[in-house]
Amino acid sequence: MSSSPIKVFITGAANGLAEVREGLADHPEVELVGTAADPAKAGTKLAESGAQVILHGTTSTDHVPTAEIEAIRSVTAAPIVLVTSASANALLSEALSAGIFDVVLLPQLTDGIVFTIKKANSLAAGRATGGGSGKSTAALEGRVVTFFSPKGGAGKTVLACNLAATVARQQQRKTLLLDLDLQFGDAAIMMGIEPEKTIYDLVMARRELDTDALAGYVTAHSSGVHVLPAPLRPEDAELVTEERLGHLFAVAKESYDVIVVDTPPFFHGPVLSTLDRTDQLVLVASPDVPTVKNIKLTMQTLDLLHYPKERRHLLLNRAGSKVGLKAQEIERALDMKVAFEVPVEREVAVSVNRGVPIAISSPRSAVGKSLQDVADKLVPLRTTGAVEGGGKKFRRKG
Numbered sequence: 001m002s003s004s005p006i007k008v009f010i011t012g013a014a015n016g017l018a019e020v021r022e023g024l025a026d027h028p029e030v031e032l033v034g035t036a037a038d039p040a041k042a043g044t045k046l047a048e049s050g051a052q053v054i055l056h057g058t059t060s061t062d063h064v065p066t067a068e069i070e071a072i073r074s075v076t077a078a079p080i081v082l083v084t085s086a087s088a089n090a091l092l093s094e095a096l097s098a099g100i101f102d103v104v105l106l107p108q109l110t111d112g113i114v115f116t117i118k119k120a121n122s123l124a125a126g127r128a129t130g131g132g133s134g135k136s137t138a139a140l141e142g143r144v145v146t147f148f149s150p151k152g153g154a155g156k157t158v159l160a161c162n163l164a165a166t167v168a169r170q171q172q173r174k175t176l177l178l179d180l181d182l183q184f185g186d187a188a189i190m191m192g193i194e195p196e197k198t199i200y201d202l203v204m205a206r207r208e209l210d211t212d213a214l215a216g217y218v219t220a221h222s223s224g225v226h227v228l229p230a231p232l233r234p235e236d237a238e239l240v241t242e243e244r245l246g247h248l249f250a251v252a253k254e255s256y257d258v259i260v261v262d263t264p265p266f267f268h269g270p271v272l273s274t275l276d277r278t279d280q281l282v283l284v285a286s287p288d289v290p291t292v293k294n295i296k297l298t299m300q301t302l303d304l305l306h307y308p309k310e311r312r313h314l315l316l317n318r319a320g321s322k323v324g325l326k327a328q329e330i331e332r333a334l335d336m337k338v339a340f341e342v343p344v345e346r347e348v349a350v351s352v353n354r355g356v357p358i359a360i361s362s363p364r365s366a367v368g369k370s371l372q373d374v375a376d377k378l379v380p381l382r383t384t385g386a387v388e389g390g391g392k393k394f395r396r397k398g
């Protein structure tokens with residue numbers, strides 16, 4: 001926690017906003033740089049405050065206070081977090097589409113608010129440094145494929161493990177499976193390995209991380225995939241900071257042709273910083289209405305983050321089930337093509353419990369073939385160093 005406090009400006013009014021202000025005033029990670037009940041009158045004060053995040057209180061229960069938000073927007077590009085004591089449900093989706101970073105429902109512990117402030121700030125900082133489009137597409141850099149879904153149980157971990165196994169086994173490429181479901185990661189279990197080390201050991205190490213050091217923390221799977229598992233204890237998750245993660249990605253991209261990332265079913269700091277480094281984002285949907293609704297919200301968040309549309313790929317898992325939504329219905333609801341469909345297969349459950357990815361035990365199964373398709377389209381051989389540059393420094397151990 002050595003970084004300087006985040007400059008926060010508070011505008012507007014809401015029940016409980018005074019308590020929020022008091023809590024933040026004493027908080028070491030935040031510096032209050034000003035307040036103004038009426039943002040339209042805050043003008044130069046707000047512009048010159050150097051605020052990195054704006055907290056705007058509102059008493060409106062169902063509509064985003066558009067005029068006030070515009071007044072703020074006219075003088076600063078800092079992310080805006082809306083604060084309200086009224087039920088935020090009606091407000092939330094409208095707020096997100098209006099470019100509000102987040103909505104916080106009061107009362108709320110100061111730490112919770114500080115977390116949201118930090119998240120808003122780190123995202124805005126990522127955008128300013130060109131985390132998105134201005135990125136290098138050097139052929140020799142490892143490609144990062146991230147699986148995400150806002151819904152638990154959608155199939156992220158199964159798909160991530162099987163894609164990694166497909167790329168390593170079929171395509172003989174140096175592949176890292178990175179488990180960033182930091183609290184409840186189960187990629188190692190699904191791969192049937194018992195790792196000696198996890199990402200926790202990596203972030204706690206004193207030694208500077210380089211490609212040699214990284215090799216000491218991964219566990220090799222028989223398919224050739226190297227696995228860097230999540231911490232064994234949920235409480236260790238928070239030790240994996242965004243800074244450490246950034247460094248890990250930089251080193252891993254040097255060592256590996258392909259990096260497959262598994263995530264938890266929510267956006268938090270590590271997921272957001274992973275997005276910045278993700279070349280291909282696979283959004284995993286299951287064919288049910290709640291999941292589709294949540295994917296829609298995810299898309300809005302991605303829009304806010306200016307995450308490029310061409311890097312988003314919708315994958316429909318458990319496709320073709322009799323009771324579920326059809327691909328066309330989902331495409332219509334999300335206004336986005338379903339790029340991949342993975343059918344339900346009984347054998348998946350067996351493979352999960354045996355700890356052998358189905359892409360290894362039955363590569364010709366429907367799920368195995370689907371993942372081959374994902375690999376061919378998202379990490380085609382010719383775009384990696386494996387072909388053009390003779391592969392990565394380390395060879396697979398077999």
Ligand SMILES: Nc1ncnc2c1ncn2[C@@H]1O[C@H](COP(=O)(O)OP(=O)(O)OP(=O)(O)O)[C@@H](O)[C@H]1O
Nearest residue numbers: 152153154155156157158265318343344345348349
């Ligand atoms: N295509 C499929 N066919 C049959 N079963 C599947 C399929 N995809 C996933 N499953 C089953 O769903 C279960 C949940 O999948 P998985 O653990 O990959 O979800 P997840 O998105 O990682 O969940 P969490 O958010 O809890 O980490 C698996 O144990 C597996 O048995």
Ligand SMILES: [Mg+2]
Nearest residue numbers: 156157181186
């Ligand atoms: Mg999972």
